[in-house]
Amino acid sequence: MNPVEGCELCDLPGGEIVWEDALCRAVLVKGGEGRDYPGFCRVIWKAHVGEMTDLTATDRRHLMALVFATEAALRACLRPTKINLASLGNVVPHLHWHVIPRFADDRHFPAPIWAAAKRQTSPSRPVVASTMLRQAIESALAEEQGGGIV
Numbered sequence: 001m002n003p004v005e006g007c008e009l010c011d012l013p014g015g016e017i018v019w020e021d022a023l024c025r026a027v028l029v030k031g032g033e034g035r036d037y038p039g040f041c042r043v044i045w046k047a048h049v050g051e052m053t054d055l056t057a058t059d060r061r062h063l064m065a066l067v068f069a070t071e072a073a074l075r076a077c078l079r080p081t082k083i084n085l086a087s088l089g090n091v092v093p094h095l096h097w098h099v100i101p102r103f104a105d106d107r108h109f110p111a112p113i114w115a116a117a118k119r120q121t122s123p124s125r126p127v128v129a130s131t132m133l134r135q136a137i138e139s140a141l142a143e144e145q146g147g148g149i150v
Contacts, residue, residue, distance in 0.1 A: 026042070028133060077132055107122045
């Protein structure tokens with residue numbers, strides 16, 4: 001890895017780690033956006049790179065396998081109306097994907113969570129347990145890759 005001093009995703013996990021290997025990690029975001037969006041996850045490439053094309057084709061497949069497994073796990077655990085996937089990096093230029101469960105009655109739906117809110121509050125929803133999410137990610141990875149990540 002090549003950490004960059006002052007990069008919050010190099011210096012900090014970015015949330016509660018629910019799954020990781022040598023190359024990337026999936027984290028559950030508890031504060032910030034995670035307060036209004038239970039199950040909000042980030043999938044973070046561990047090395048400091050800014051763009052998907054900074055990765056080799058093999059590494060891109062590896063990262064996306066985890067993004068898709070995290071999406072599948074959140075769908076299985078929370079049954080949201082929709083899952084939003086976004087890789088922005090405008091504020092934190094360290095490659096990461098947002099995997100956000102969305103519900104028709106959340107504060108911003110159908111707009112992105114970073115847009116102006118449509119409603120004052122979102123209804124309370126159960127928080128997905130990190131152990132349940134980890135197991136669901138592992139199950140999705142095993143199913144997709146025939147036993148493991150690429």
